[in-house]
Amino acid sequence: MSKFNAVLFVLCAALLSNAPAAWAKEAHKKKPKPTKSSKVLDKAAQPFGERADVMRFGAELAAEQGWDAPALQALLAQAKSVPAVQRLIMPGPPGSAKDWGAYRARFVEPRRLQAGLAFWEQNAAALARAQEQYGVPAELIVGLIGVETFYGQITGGFRVIDALSTLSFDFPSGRSDRSAFFRSELVEFLKLTRREGLDPLSVKGSFAGAMGWPQFMPSSWNKHAVDFDGDGHIDLMQSPADAIGSVAHYLANFGWQRGMPTHYSVALPVETTARAKLLAPDILPSFSSTQLQALGAQPSEAALAHSGPLAVVELQMGAAAPVYWLGSENFYALTRYNWSSYYAMAVIEMGQALRLLRQAR
Numbered sequence: 001m002s003k004f005n006a007v008l009f010v011l012c013a014a015l016l017s018n019a020p021a022a023w024a025k026e027a028h029k030k031k032p033k034p035t036k037s038s039k040v041l042d043k044a045a046q047p048f049g050e051r052a053d054v055m056r057f058g059a060e061l062a063a064e065q066g067w068d069a070p071a072l073q074a075l076l077a078q079a080k081s082v083p084a085v086q087r088l089i090m091p092g093p094p095g096s097a098k099d100w101g102a103y104r105a106r107f108v109e110p111r112r113l114q115a116g117l118a119f120w121e122q123n124a125a126a127l128a129r130a131q132e133q134y135g136v137p138a139e140l141i142v143g144l145i146g147v148e149t150f151y152g153q154i155t156g157g158f159r160v161i162d163a164l165s166t167l168s169f170d171f172p173s174g175r176s177d178r179s180a181f182f183r184s185e186l187v188e189f190l191k192l193t194r195r196e197g198l199d200p201l202s203v204k205g206s207f208a209g210a211m212g213w214p215q216f217m218p219s220s221w222n223k224h225a226v227d228f229d230g231d232g233h234i235d236l237m238q239s240p241a242d243a244i245g246s247v248a249h250y251l252a253n254f255g256w257q258r259g260m261p262t263h264y265s266v267a268l269p270v271e272t273t274a275r276a277k278l279l280a281p282d283i284l285p286s287f288s289s290t291q292l293q294a295l296g297a298q299p300s301e302a303a304l305a306h307s308g309p310l311a312v313v314e315l316q317m318g319a320a321a322p323v324y325w326l327g328s329e330n331f332y333a334l335t336r337y338n339w340s341s342y343y344a345m346a347v348i349e350m351g352q353a354l355r356l357l358r359q360a361r
Contacts, residue, residue: 044082044083045080045081045082045083045084045162046080046081047077047078047079047080047081048076048077048079048080048081048165048169049077050073050077051169053169054073054076054077054079054165054169055073055076055077057076057168057169057183058072058073058075058076059073061187061190065191067194072190075161075200075201076165078161078201079159079161079162079165080159080162080165080166081162081165081166081169081170082158082162082163082166084158084207085158085162085163085166085167085207085208086166086167086170086171086172087172088207088208089167089171089172089175089207089208090172090174090175091175097316097318097319098315098316098318098342099316099317099318100315100316100317100322100323100342100345101317101318101320102318103342103346104345104346104349106346107146107147107346107350108346108349108350108353112146112150112151112350113350113353113354113357115146115150115151115153116142116143116146116151116350116354117354117357117358117361118151119142119145119146119151119240120138120142120354120358122240123240123241123244124138126228126229126240126241126244126245127141127142127244129228129245130228130244130245130247130248131248133245133248134245134248134249134251134252134256135252135256135257135258135259136247136248136251136252136256137351139351139352139354139355140251140262140334140347140348140351141244141247141248141351142350142351142354143346143347143348143349143350143351143352143354144214144247144334144337144347144350144351145213145214145243145244145247146350146354147343147346147347147350148213148214148215149212149213149214149215151213152213152240155204155205155206155211155212155213155215155237156204156205156206156207156210156211156215157204158204158205158206158207158209159201159202159203159204160189160200160203160204160205160209160211160218161186161189161200161201161203163205163206163207163208163209164182164185164186164189164209164218165186167179167182167208167209168182168183168185168186182209184219185209185217185218185219186209186218188217188218188219188221188222189203189209189218191218191222192218192221192222196233196234196235197233203237211236211237212235212236212237212243213236213237213240213243214236214243214246214247214250216236216246216250220250221234221236221246223253224246224249224250224253225242225246225249225250226242226245226246226249227242227245228241228242228244228245228246229241229242234246250337251333251334251336251337254333254336254337255329255330255332255333255336256330256333257329257330257333260308260328260329260330261302261306261328261330262327262328262330262331262334262344262348263313263325263326263327263328263331263345263348264299264300264302264303264306264310264325264326264328265299265300265303265325265326266292266297266298266299266300266303266312266324266325266326267297267298267324268296268297268312268324269295269296269297271296274295274296274297275296277295278292278295278297278312279312279314281311281312282311282341283311283313283327283331283332283335283339283341283344284311284332285308285309285310285311285327285328285329285331285332286309286310286311287309287310287311287312288309288310289303289304289306289310292310292312292326297312299326300326303326306326306328308328308329309329310326310327310328311326311327311331311332312324312325312326312327313325313326313327313331313341313345314341315341315342315345325345327341327344331344331348334347334348
């Protein structure tokens with residue numbers, strides 16, 4: 001057995017143990033290439049048509065941006081209200097136990113690892129350049145894109161204009177209303193498609209309107225995406241280089257610090273009051289190593305040498321006892337991409353596994 005296969009075998013064993021016309025004229029009608037994403041079929045979806053609130057939104061936006069109002073309204077009239085989007089935006093059932101082992105195994109698994117190695121090999125130069133320019137390790141960028149979209153294989157099958165319009169004008173009841181947020185994202189999406197020459201009726205993404213290899217929302221694309229391949233366009237759906245540079249730029253903009261570890265090991269006190277105080281800030285770095293010790297925690301030697309604030313991160317393990325880590329400001333920066341400690345740790349461990357496999361080759 002080769003060293004590479006041996007490392008892959010060990011990693012896999014660990015995983016198993018964790019068991020409209022005028023508008024179109026202004027664009028270049030550039031359509032994204034088809035992806036392997038499954039098509040979303042929802043026969044209950046209905047066009048908004050000339051619904052009053054949608055037409056009013058179009059008229060106001062056109063006046064604000066200096067766009068052609070009839071063309072924009074005609075475009076919005078073709079957007080559909082999609083019941084599947086309304087269902088998917090709702091939170092999961094209450095009371096279901098979180099399980100870090102099961103969550104990790106969804107991503108750090110053999111097929112995704114093999115795809116990650118191929119992605120790294122094919123884009124090594126762009127990854128090295130992004131690491132040098134922004135300070136974000138190549139392994140972390142590769143891990144994040146792997147967790148997000150399986151390296152472009154799962155990017156979403158909803159028309160983005162439908163997803164954003166549904167959540168803007170038909171946001172479901174039963175949870176806090178985020179329609180204002182999605183209306184702002186719809187505005188950003190329309191700006192993006194005009195600037196990049198994309199057909200707004202053809203762009204596909206997630207049920208929430210996230211797009212491309214790194215699953216950027218339109219506002220994130222407009223603020224943080226970069227033309228990393230130098231072709232004059234930012235294309236997160238067909239350019240891995242642009243995706244790589246944009247992920248690194250995003251994390252740098254959210255406070256990523258070159259050379260800082262993401263997390264450290266820790267033992268928490270048994271005493272419940274002290275433990276509750278340590279867990280209260282959640283993933284926000286709030287404690288110095290001295291404060292951690294004063295509350296009965298036992299940070300690792302590396303954590304004791306860390307000069308910045310740290311957060312106590314809890315990862316529940318279903319029916320088993322939770323595991324705990326100390327998250328640095330870089331761990332917190334990762335959660336700005338997706339506000340979940342489980343997500344951040346999956347990205348980290350995906351990247352670490354890929355680095356080990358790459359070194360074993």
